[in-house]
Amino acid sequence: MDENHCRNINGSYQCFCPKGQSGDGTEKRGCHKQEVLTKVIIGAGAGLIILFVGIASMYLLYQKRKLMKLKEKFFRENGGFILQQKLHAREDSSQTAKIFTEDELKKATNNYDESVIIGRGGYGIVFKGILPDKRIIAIKKSKIVDKSQIEQFINEVVVLSQIIHKNVVKLLGCCLETEVPLLVYEFVSNGTLHDFIHNGGKEENETWKTRLRIAAEAAGALSYLHSDAFVPIIHRDVKGANILLDDTYRAKVSDFGASKLVPLDQADIATMVQGTLGYLDPEYMQSQHLTEKSDVYSFGVVLVELLTGEKPISFDRQEEKRSLAMHFLSCLKEDRMFDLVQAGIMNEENKQEIKEVPVLAAKCLRLRGEERPSMKEVAMELEGLRLMEKHPWTSREQDLEET
Structure with missing residues (x-):
């Protein structure tokens, strides 16, 4: 104890x-030097942390606002x-398309994880997603969109969302908060007709019976789109890859990315040719109408595909056989149709049915398109074959001669 620092x-x-020291100055507890530097460092560090957190929060808030503005911009530009x-003006809300947010679809697909990709193509990518209510969906993410056709796109979303048919994939809604709009469909679990024919359908029991049913269902769906939908719809890309199959091998016509609504006052539409090589209508390619x-x-090519198990176009085949449709017509004219029928699908019980389908x-x-039957006539004919009812329009000999 220092008497100079004490008083009575x-x-x-x-x-x-x-x-410069701290304590009570007694011998028992004594004095010790103040750790000024440590306190300064601690204080400065705390200040820097608070400053960093503040700046980071402001940056995140800025980025969030920037992202919200970008989403609003895309939403506005995408119609x-x-x-x-249009949706608010509709009276029947039960069939109204839903406008999904980007966050909803990100959550449904685990931020578009690679593991949930179920399809890729020239058009873009399809993801499988699960909504909070456990519904499984398919999300189509296209590569490009024509900004000049946004109003047409919106009209098609409204019309397609109204289609309720057991053999048409249901359009549930869309997301417009991304640069390219996302389309949300019901999920169909069993792959495509193309896969069924070319990658494993051969082992399916009663293959011809199943194929004929799929053909009749797909034809019925296209007939509905052409004739019975609220606004007539031309699919424009009918092919095996756009006919999906569910768990019971029920056909579901899908992918209306190239579809066209038919104006009520027009019999045909002048348009840029779209479709898939091997399925394209030659008249459409020439006239663009x-x-x-x-x-x-195109559906006729699908029928030939179901009969033969062959792909519509194959450069592995001889030049005169590369186009399945042309090769098929040549064989039919020469009465060699059964040479083309896929091995294993024909027997004595279904031979007559298989004769009718070619x-x-x-x-x-x-x-010439005007000489072709309508999809309604095609659907009726196939349904008649399914039920073992024969409804030939003319004699088979005359048909073969005309062909």
């Missing part, structure tokens, strides 16, 4: 520490406000 008080004394007005008979031609396919593949 009534009945006792009080000590204090010299400048979101137009779609909202689209009619529902273009879908009929004739129907040949009618669909006529070069």
Whole structure:
């Protein structure tokens, strides 16, 4: 105890520490040097942390606002406000397309994880997703969108969302908060007709019976789109890859990315040719005038595919056989149709049915669209074959001669 730093008080004394030290100045507890530097460092560090957190929070808030503005910009450019007005104007809300947020679809697909990709193509990518209510969906993410056709796109979303048919994939809604709009469909679990025919369908029990049913269902769906939908719709890309199959091998016509609504005052539409090589209507390619008979031609190729198990175009085949449709018509004319029928699908019980289908396919593949049957006629014919009812339009000999 240093007497210079103590003073007497009534009945006792009080000590204090010299400048630069802290404590009570008594011998028992004593004085010790103040750790000024440590306190300065701690104080400065805390200040820097608070400053960093503040700056980071402001940056995140800025980025969040920037992202929100970008989403609003995309939503506006993609016709979101137009779609909202059209949906609000509709009386039947049970069939209204839903406008999904980007966050909803990111959550449904685990931020578009690679593991949930179920399809890729020239058009873009398809993801499988699960909504909070456990519904499984398919999300189509296209590569590009024509900004000049946004209003047409919105109209098609409204119309397609109203289609309720057991053999048409249901459009549930869309997301317009991304640069390219996302389309949300019901999920169909069993792959495509193309896969069924070319990658494993051969082992399916009662293969021909199943194929004929799939053909009849797909034809019925296309007939509905052409004739019975709220606004007539031309699919424009009918092919095996766009006919999906569910767990019971029920056909579901899908992918209306190239579809066209038919104006009520027009019999055909002048348009840029779209479709898939091997399925394209030759008349449509030459004239660029689209009619529902273009879908009929493409469906004729699907029928031949179901009969033969061959791909519509193959450069592995000889030059005269590369186009399946042309090779099929040549064999039919030479009465060699059974040479093309896929091995294993024909027996004595279904031989007569299989004889009828090539004739129907040949009618669909006529070069002049006006000479082809309508999809309604094709659907009726196939359904009649399924039920073992014969409804030939003309004699088979005359049909073969015309072909």
